[in-house]
Amino acid sequence: MATRLDAADVVVVGLGGVGGVAVEPLAAAGLNVVGLEAGTRLSARDFAPDELRNNFRGWPHAAQKCNREIPVHRPNASAPDNPRSSVHVMMNGIGGTTLHYWAQSWRLNPWDFKVVSETTRRYGSGRIPKGSTVEDWPFGLEELEPYYDKVERAIGVSGQAGNVKGLVDPRGNIFEGPRERAYPMPPLRGTEFTDLMGNAAQRLGWHPFPGPAAVNSEVYDGRSACLYHGFCNRGGCHVSAKNSTAVSTIPRAERTGKLAIVTEAHVTRVDVDADGRAAGVQYLKDGETYIQPAAVVLLAGYTYENVRLLLLSTSAAYPRGLANNGGQVGRHYFTHNQAGGVLALFPHKLNRWYGLPAQGVAVDDFADDNFDHTGLDFIGGGNLWVYSDQRPIAAAGMPTFGRAPRWGANWKQFVMENADRWCNSYLQKTTLPYEDNVLDLHPTVKDPLGDPVIRITADHKDNEKRIAAFVQDKMEQWFLEAGAVATQRQPFGTMGVSTHAYGGTRMGDDPETNVVDRWGFCHEVQNLGVLGASVMGTSGAHNPTLTAQALAWRTAERLVAEWRSIAG
Amino acid sequence: MKRRLSRREMLRRSAAFGAVAAVPANVLAQAARAAPYANLTAAEAATLEALVARLIPSDANGPGALEAGAARYIDRALGDAFPAQRPTYAAGLAALETYARSRAGGSFAVLPPQRQDELIDDLEQDRAPGFTPSASTFFELVLGHTLEGTFGDPHYGGNRDFIGWELIGYPGLRLAVTAEQQRMNAALEPLQTSAYDHTQFDEHRAAGERDGD
Numbered sequence: 001m002a003t004r005l006d007a008a009d010v011v012v013v014g015l016g017g018v019g020g021v022a023v024e025p026l027a028a029a030g031l032n033v034v035g036l037e038a039g040t041r042l043s044a045r046d047f048a049p050d051e052l053r054n055n056f057r058g059w060p061h062a063a064q065k066c067n068r069e070i071p072v073h074r075p076n077a078s079a080p081d082n083p084r085s086s087v088h089v090m091m092n093g094i095g096g097t098t099l100h101y102w103a104q105s106w107r108l109n110p111w112d113f114k115v116v117s118e119t120t121r122r123y124g125s126g127r128i129p130k131g132s133t134v135e136d137w138p139f140g141l142e143e144l145e146p147y148y149d150k151v152e153r154a155i156g157v158s159g160q161a162g163n164v165k166g167l168v169d170p171r172g173n174i175f176e177g178p179r180e181r182a183y184p185m186p187p188l189r190g191t192e193f194t195d196l197m198g199n200a201a202q203r204l205g206w207h208p209f210p211g212p213a214a215v216n217s218e219v220y221d222g223r224s225a226c227l228y229h230g231f232c233n234r235g236g237c238h239v240s241a242k243n244s245t246a247v248s249t250i251p252r253a254e255r256t257g258k259l260a261i262v263t264e265a266h267v268t269r270v271d272v273d274a275d276g277r278a279a280g281v282q283y284l285k286d287g288e289t290y291i292q293p294a295a296v297v298l299l300a301g302y303t304y305e306n307v308r309l310l311l312l313s314t315s316a317a318y319p320r321g322l323a324n325n326g327g328q329v330g331r332h333y334f335t336h337n338q339a340g341g342v343l344a345l346f347p348h349k350l351n352r353w354y355g356l357p358a359q360g361v362a363v364d365d366f367a368d369d370n371f372d373h374t375g376l377d378f379i380g381g382g383n384l385w386v387y388s389d390q391r392p393i394a395a396a397g398m399p400t401f402g403r404a405p406r407w408g409a410n411w412k413q414f415v416m417e418n419a420d421r422w423c424n425s426y427l428q429k430t431t432l433p434y435e436d437n438v439l440d441l442h443p444t445v446k447d448p449l450g451d452p453v454i455r456i457t458a459d460h461k462d463n464e465k466r467i468a469a470f471v472q473d474k475m476e477q478w479f480l481e482a483g484a485v486a487t488q489r490q491p492f493g494t495m496g497v498s499t500h501a502y503g504g505t506r507m508g509d510d511p512e513t514n515v516v517d518r519w520g521f522c523h524e525v526q527n528l529g530v531l532g533a534s535v536m537g538t539s540g541a542h543n544p545t546l547t548a549q550a551l552a553w554r555t556a557e558r559l560v561a562e563w564r565s566i567a568g
Numbered sequence: 569m570k571r572r573l574s575r576r577e578m579l580r581r582s583a584a585f586g587a588v589a590a591v592p593a594n595v596l597a598q599a600a601r602a603a604p605y606a607n608l609t610a611a612e613a614a615t616l617e618a619l620v621a622r623l624i625p626s627d628a629n630g631p632g633a634l635e636a637g638a639a640r641y642i643d644r645a646l647g648d649a650f651p652a653q654r655p656t657y658a659a660g661l662a663a664l665e666t667y668a669r670s671r672a673g674g675s676f677a678v679l680p681p682q683r684q685d686e687l688i689d690d691l692e693q694d695r696a697p698g699f700t701p702s703a704s705t706f707f708e709l710v711l712g713h714t715l716e717g718t719f720g721d722p723h724y725g726g727n728r729d730f731i732g733w734e735l736i737g738y739p740g741l742r743l744a745v746t747a748e749q750q751r752m753n754a755a756l757e758p759l760q761t762s763a764y765d766h767t768q769f770d771e772h773r774a775a776g777e778r779d780g781d
Contacts, residue, residue: 048769049741052720057649191750227744238743238768351752353738354745388750392719392738397712406692407623407711408685412735416629419736 002282002289008034008260009567010559011281011294013267013309016096017545018531018552019300020245021151025553027258029560034292035250036265036283038065039092042099042246047236051391054100054235058087065092065266069447071304071454073496076436081455082496084445089499090302094263095246097302097499098545099236102357103214103243104385105157106542107148107550110177111369113137115432115538118369119379127379129463132432133332135537138509138518141177147550147557149180154252154553155243156220157546159183159212172209173362175370185217188226191388193350193423194361200482206365211385213358214243214546223247232356233389265290268449269313270297270528276317277568278528284449295567296527296559299505300552303333303534304454304497307439307504310515312451323522328515329505330439333458336500336539337382337429340468340492344479345401349420352390357426360387366474367541368430378463380430382471383541384478386423395419401486423484425475429467431460431502431539437495439504458495468492500533500544507535507551520555527566529555605639607646607654608661613639615661618677620714622684631731633718641717641726642710649724653709660706663698664691671696723762723771730760741766 010026012019015037026033053059058067066088074081090097111118116136119127128134151157161182162172187210190198194210201208215232216225224239232242240247253259265283271291273279280293299306310329311321321329363384364370373379396415399422400406404414437458445453460468476487508514511523516535522528531552533544540547559566605613617639624633633639646654664687668676671690672683679687688707690696696703717726719733727733733740740759742749743766749756764771 045768045770048763048766048771049743050721050723050763050769052716052724056716056720189747191747192752193750196752228750229741229743229745349752351750351754354742354750392733392736393715395738396715396719396732396736407688409625409627409629412624412627412629412632415736419738 002291004291005293007280007293007295008032009294010034010296010298011036011292012298012300013281014038014096014300014302014305015094015245015250015261016300016302017098017101017245018548019298020095020098020250021154021549022298022300022531022552022556023253023259024154024249025556025560027253027256030258031560031563033253033259034294035259035261036267036281036292037092037094037261037263038266039094039096040263041094042236044236044238044240047231047238049229049231049235049238051231051393054231055233055391056393064088066090066302066305069304069308069451069453071439071456071497072442072445073456073458073494075457075459075494077457082494085497089497093246094250094261095244098214098244099242099246100234101499101545102233102543104358104543105152105159105212105214105546106540107176107179108141108538108540108542108547109175109368109370110141112538112540113140115379122369123373123379127373129379129432129434129461131434131436131461132463133435133513134432135508135510135513137537138507144547144550144554145177145179147554148546151546151549151553153184155214155245155248155549156185156216156223157183157212157214157243158185158188158217160187160210162209170207173364174207175364175367183212185220188213188215188217188356188359190361191351191355191359193352193388194359194386197386197478197482198361201361201363201478204478204481206363206478208361208363211358211360211362212546215356215358216241216243221248226356228355228359230354230356230389230391232358267309268451270299270309270322272313272315272317272322272525276525278322278525296529298529298531298555300531303501303504303532304439306530306532306534308441308454310505311441318524323515323524323528325524326511326515328513332433332503332506332537333437333439333456334431334433334502334539335458335495335498336502336544337431337460337464337468338426338498338500339490340472341425341427341490342472342475342479343399343401343488343490344423344425344484345418345486346421346423346483347485350423351420352388352423353420355388357387357389359389360385363474363478364541366471376470378466378470380432380463380467381541382427382429382467384471384475385426385428386478387426390420398422399488401488403486423479425479427468427471427475428500428541428543429464429471430541431464433503433506433537434461456496460492460495465492500539502533502536502539502544505530505534506537508537519558520551521566527568529559531555605643608643608657611665612658612661613643614677615665616642616657616710618684619664619688619710620717622681622688623711623714624718625681630735633714635728636718636731637726637728638714638717641720641724642713644725645713656706656709659700660710663696663703663706666698667696721762723764730758733760734758
C-alpha cells in the first residue's frame with residue numbers, strides 16, 4: 001500500500017551535480033522543495049585515500065542504485081550486446097558524482113552552440129557529417145554566460161580567465177568566449193612537470209593555460225584550499241576543497257528551511273494527472289512505496305536515469321513513455337569522445353604521485369573550430385589535457401611502450417625505473433549526435449525491481465574517428481617536444497557507458513526533434529523539467545558538468561519567474 | 569604507523585624468499601596449512617602462490633608478489649570484494665595445473681621457474697587449452713589482482729611491509745602536499761602508512777556487499 005505524502009511545490013529527482021544546484025535558487029525563492037536522492041549522505045570521513053577501494057573496487061557507487069541498472073551497450077542495431085560492466089561509472093549520494101569527479105569546470109566555446117550555422121557559414125554547406133542530427137542550440141553562449149557566472153561563484157571555481165568582456169588574456173584560454181568577469185579564485189597551482197609541458201606547448205606556438213576546476217585554490221566560502229594529496233580521481237575530498245554540490249549549494253538550500261531531503265529514495269515512476277500533466281513521483285524507500293505529489297517535477301538524474309524514468313513512466317496519455325509522444329526521448333544520444341589518449345615515457349622522473357586530475361595544463365588550439373578546417377575531412381576538434389595524478393597500482397600497471405614484457409623479472413626492472421616516468425593525457429573531443437545512436441529500454445535485461453535497464457545502441461562515426469586521430473597526432477607532437485622518448489596511442493574503442501553521456505532529452509525550439517524547450521521544460525508536459533547533460537545537443541571538447549549546472553540554474557530561475565504559468 | 573624496513577632487511581628477506589618457488593609442493597602445502605587460506609584450497613593456494621611468484625618474481629631487485637602477500641590478498645578478496653570470481657579462480661587454477669601436468673609433466677608449483685614462465689607465456693598468448701572462456705582472460709584477471717595485491721593499500725592484506733610501494737618508489741600517503749614536494753626531483757621520505765592508519769577516515773564495505781533495495 002503506497003503512502004501518499006503532502007504535496008510539494010517542486011520535487012527534484014536526484015541531488016547530484018545538477019539537482020544539487022537547482023535547489024538553491026528554488027529554495028531561496030521560498031518554494032517548498034522536496035529533494036529525493038537514491039544515495040546516502042557522505043562526509044569527509046568517508047573519503048579515505050584508498051586507491052583499491054576508489055579506483056579498483058568501485059566504491060562507493062558499487063553498492064548503489066545506479067549499479068543495479070547499469071546500461072547494456074551494443075554498437076549498432078544488428079550487433080549483439082557487449083558484456084555488461086559490473087560497476088557503474090557514476091554514483092548516488094547527496095552531491096552525486098560531483099563528490100568524486102575530476103571537477104574540471106569548463107564553459108563551452110561559442111562554436112559549440114552554433115555548430116550547424118557556423119560550420120555552414122565558414123565552410124559552406126555539406127560539411128555536417130552524413131546522418132548527424134546536430135542542430136544549433138536555441139541560444140548562444142551569451143544567453144548562458146550569466147548562469148555560468150552564477151554557478152562558478154555558487155560552487156566555487158578556480159581558473160584563469162582568457163577573455164573578460166572581449167579583452168583577451170594570454171594567460172588563460174584565448175579561445176574562450178567573452179565572460180563578464182574573472183573566475184572567483186585564481187587557478188590551481190602548476191607543477192614543475194606541468195610547467196615543462198606548458199613551455200613545450202609555447203615552443204610549438206600553441207597557447208597553454210591552466211584549466212578551470214571546481215576545486216579551491218584558496219580558502220573559499222569557509223572551505224579549505226586544496227591540499228593536492230592525490231586521491232581526487234574517483235575519490236571525495238577529505239577537506240571539502242572539491243566543490244561538490246554536497247558542500248556548496250545543497251547546504252545553502254537546506255539552511256533556508258525550504259528544502260526537505262529524503263535519502264535512499266529510489267524514484268520508480270513519474271505520475272501524470274487526467275490532463276496529462278505531471279502529478280508527482282512514486283518512490284521506494286526501505287521497501288515501502290511513497291507517492292510524492294508536486295506542482296512541478298524536475299528530473300535531475302544522470303542521462304541514462306532521466307531517459308529511463310521517462311520511458312518507464314507510461315500512461316494512457318503517454319503510451320510510449322512520458323513526454324515521448326513525439327518519439328524523441330532517447331534520441332540524439334552521444335557520449336563524449338573521451339577514449340583514445342596518448343601515453344608518454346620520459347627519461348626522468350615526473351613526480352606525478354601527488355596533485356589531482358584538475359591540476360594540469362590545457363591546449364585548446366585544436367578544439368572546436370579554433371583552427372581552420374578547410375581541407376580537413378572532419379569538423380570539431382579536441383582539448384589536450386596533461387595533469388599531475390598518479391597512484392601506485394595504476395603506476396605499476398603502466399604500458400611498457402614495447403620495451404619490456406608485461407610481467408616477470410624484466411618487467412619488474414622496467415617498472416622500477418619507469419613507474420614515475422610515464423604520463424597519460426586526456427583528450428576530449430567533439431562528438432555529434434547521429435540518427436542511429438540512441439537509447440531505449442532493453443527488451444530483456446532488468447533491474448532487481450523488474451524494470452528494464454537502458455540499452456545503448458551507439459558507435460563512433462567517421463567524423464569522430466578522424467578527430468581522434470588528428471588530436472592524437474597533436475598530443476604526440478606535444479609530448480615529444482617536451483622530451484618524451486616514447487609515446488603510445490590508446491585505442492579509441494566504441495561508445496559504451498560513459499561519464500560524459502549527452503542527449504536523450506535534447507533541448508530545442510522544435511518539438512518535432514526535441515524533448516525539452518529552450519528553458520528545460522518538456523514540450524509535451526510543461527510542468528516537467530529535465531536537468532543534466534541529457535538536454536545538451538552538442539558536447540564541445542570540454543567536460544559537461546559546469547554547462548549542465550548552468551542550465552539547471554537557468555531552468556530553476558525560469559521556474560521561479562514563471563511559476564504561475566508553469567505550475568498551473 | 570608501520571615500521572619501515574631497512575634496505576638490508578628487505579634484501580635479507582628477499583634472498584630467503586627467493587627460494588620459495590622452487591621448493592616441493594608438499595612444503596608449499598605445509599606452509600599453507602601453517603597459515604590456512606580462507607577461501608582457496610591448499611592445492612589452489614600452492615598453484616596461485618607459484619603463479620604470482622613468477623608474475624612479479626623475487627630477485628636481485630628485491631622481493632616480489634609472493635612476499636608482498638598478493639596470493640593472500642586474492643584469497644581474502646575472494647571472500648569479500650569479489651566472491652563472484654571464486655569459481656573463476658577454481659576453474660582457472662585447476663586448468664593451469666592440468667596444463668602443467670600435460671605439457672611439462674609436473675605440478676605447476678614444483679616446476680623450475682623457467683618452465684613455469686613458459687607455461688605462463690602460453691596463458692598470456694592464449695596457447696593453453698582448458699580455460700573458460702580463455703587462458704588469456706584468466707591470465708589478465710590474475711595479473712590485475714596481483715598488481716592490486718602487490719601495490720595496493722596494505723589494509724587489504726597485500727603489499728606486505730610496503731614491498732610494492734618501495735619497489736616503484738611511491739613515496740606514500742601524504743594528506744597535504746606542498747609545491748616543493750611536487751617538484752620532479754623532490755626528495756621525499758617514504759611514508760609507510762595505510763589509509764586507515766589515519767583515524768580521520770572510516771573504512772567501508774567492499775563492492776561485493778550490496779545494499780538492499
